[in-house]
Amino acid sequence: MLDIKLNGIVIITGNYGSGKTETGVNLAFYSKKKGLNVSIADLDLVNPYFRTRQALEILTKANINVILPDKQYMHADLPILTPKVAAIIKKSNYNDKSLTILDAGGDDAGVNVIAALNDFLSKKKVNMLQIVNPFRPFTENIKGCIKIKQEIEASSKLKITGLVSNANLIDDTTIDNIYKGYELIEKLSEKTGIKVEFITADVKILSILNLKNFDCPVLPITRKLVPPWKRS
Amino acid sequence: MxxxxxxxxxxxxxxxxxxxxxxxxxxxxxxxxxxxxxxxxxxxxxxxxxxxxxxxxxxxxxxxxxxxxxxxxxxxxxxxxxxxxxxxxxxxxxxxxxxxxxxxxxxxxxxxxxxxxxxxxxxxxxxxxxxxxxxxxxxxxxxxxxxxxxxxxxxxxxxxxxxxxxxxxxxxxxxxxxxxxxxxxxxxxxxxxxxxxxxxDTRKSKEKNIVxxxxxxxxxxxxxxxxxxxxxxxxxxxEIRFEAYNTDSDYQILIVSYGTMSRVCKTVIDNLKIQGIEVGMIRPKTLFPFPEKAVYDAACKKSCKKVVSIEMNMGQMLEDIERCVKGKKEVSWYGKCGGDVPTPEEIINHIKLLLK
Known part of the structure; x- marks a missing residue:
């Protein structure tokens, strides 16, 4: 399988519910296993549930540095940006040993926070990924994906540098869904000139996928943000 | 589609x-x-x-x-x-x-x-x-x-x-x-x-309708x-609508729960079945009208010892269940209301306590 070679600062964006947090958290574990020093910051100021903070315990256990608002504000639906985020961006160096993941909220509203960090981010080389799930409303085609891309870029004041297909219907995902997602992300790449960074596939489906069909790496997904009846 | x-x-x-x-x-x-x-x-x-x-x-x-x-x-x-x-x-x-x-x-x-x-x-x-x-x-x-x-x-x-x-x-x-x-x-x-x-002008009826x-x-x-x-x-x-889950078994405990809570309870029932403990559930899909007869009948089953209302509150549906069961079986409540949904483990432990 091809390797995902991401380091330095990686901002995860995409339309609402495209699977940014699940992708970000799994990328953190993947990169940690590869030997990188990994930090992940929860910048989701729009979504009230299913945020990175839900995976706090397992991330911390894996020695991944998790940056969150102060504990007393963990369950607030207020736009709180901890100063620790700016500090971690300042510290981050573009080298092959560290990865800082900034998990933004969905849509253009979710990346307003990225614009607020522009003073710090503009001095760095930044990877900004657009996560696409074609089975979500508003991104089922190229037109929808480009619209979201433009809105995110306008709002964040940064350019998308990489595309990620996160095609899934959770437990109902079929291999055809993954191939359909790959097809769309390739077309989007062709249209925009932005490279496909990787695609994702649940570990349960990974073994039956023909990886030779893909010219990009595949990030294996083990779902971490699950509803209470699926928690063990 | x-x-x-x-x-x-x-x-x-x-x-x-x-x-x-x-x-x-x-x-x-x-x-x-x-x-x-x-x-x-x-x-x-x-x-x-x-x-x-x-x-x-x-x-x-x-x-x-x-x-x-x-x-x-x-x-x-x-x-x-x-x-x-x-x-x-x-x-x-x-x-x-x-x-x-x-x-x-x-x-x-x-x-x-x-x-x-x-x-x-x-x-x-x-x-x-x-x-x-x-x-x-x-x-x-x-x-x-x-x-x-x-x-x-x-x-x-x-x-x-x-x-x-x-x-x-x-x-x-x-x-x-x-x-x-x-x-x-x-x-x-x-x-x-x-x-x-x-x-x-557009009314089929000749009567005025004053709201x-x-x-x-x-x-x-x-x-x-x-x-x-x-x-x-x-x-x-x-209009009464409900779902009965594992009620064909000789369940010892009857759960009544709805919404997200009932999804957790299904996991509980499946896990307890593996352990040899049968639990049934009535899940009201309509809360008004309440499935009164379904709850009463399920509670009255011979194997059923106790009825428990599992809710994300301090025991509200409990009042309706008590009303329906009419004292035929002991009815109690289990739940939380801070926002943490009771976990399958917590409910399993509670059910084992009820069976002691």
């Missing part, structure tokens, strides 16, 4: 459009704001209207106005917002207009918290507003059922000329699941002539309330 991945809140919005509801008024509140966000994008595409009121009080009366005109209309809110709308719900019930209210519940009382709760069971089923009124209340256990119930809510509201409420906890609104939308729905309001004030809930003559008001009562009795005969 192929499956799509949707949040409960988005799916409720889409379901309303597919059911022909082109009038949506709301005021944002966590954890249901995505309905408004979604419909702000979608309504213009179908020539519908989303208007954000200046408060939930205003929204309640926008709903009343649109309903009185003969339009399919919906609002969505969360607990404190529904409290503010309760006056309008009482007026709409009094005026016998159909409308759909969605409550994606958060913790209370007061501002409470933004995490999931089932703390508005009594408000929804016993009336948060004043007077002898009832709403037909449906409680989905996931995104697909939220879609189906939202679509069903409109014709039911029209059939009984009464508000219908979809009652979901925060997780129902926030979680994502694959969904399919049924096709070929009737998008036109039914029996519109009975309740719409749409001008004498009001004021009846100063005591006999007229009493008769009006008897009419309302007859509708609630009719709902009790025709």
């Amino acid at each position: 192929a499956k799509v991945l949707m949040k409960g809140n988005e799916a409720i919005g889409e379901a309303a459009i597919r059911a022909g509801c082109l009038n949506y008024f709301a005021y944002p509140i966590t954890p249901q704001s995505e309905v408004a966000e979604y419909l702000a994008k979608r309504m213009p595409e179908v020539n519908g209207v989303f208007l954000q009121g200046e408060s939930e009080v205003a929204v309640g009366y926008m709903i009343f106005g649109a309903a009185a005109c003969g339009e399919r209309v919906m609002t969505t809110s969360s607990s404190p917002g529904i409290s503010l709308m309760s006056e309008a719900i009482s007026y709409i019930s009094g005026a016998r207009c159909p409308a759909v209210f969605v409550n994606i519940m958060r913790g209370g009382p007061g501002l409470g918290g933004i995490l999931p709760s089932q703390g508005d069971y009594l408000q929804a089923t016993k009336g948060g507003g004043h007077g002898d009124y009832k709403m037909l209340v449906m409680a989905p256990d996931g995104v697909q059922e939220a879609v189906e119930m939202t679509m069903l809510a409109f014709p039911l509201a029209e059939k009984y000329r009464n508000p219908v409420m979809i009652l979901g906890d925060g997780l129902i609104g926030q979680m994502m699941e694959p969904v399919e939308f049924p096709n070929n729905l009737n998008k036109e309001p039914t029996n519109k002539d009975h309740w719409a004030t749409n001008g004498m 009001k809930s004021l009846f100063l003559d005591p006999k007229v008001l009493n008769d009006h309330n008897l009419t309302l009562k007859s509708q609630y009795e009719k709902m009790k005969k025709q």
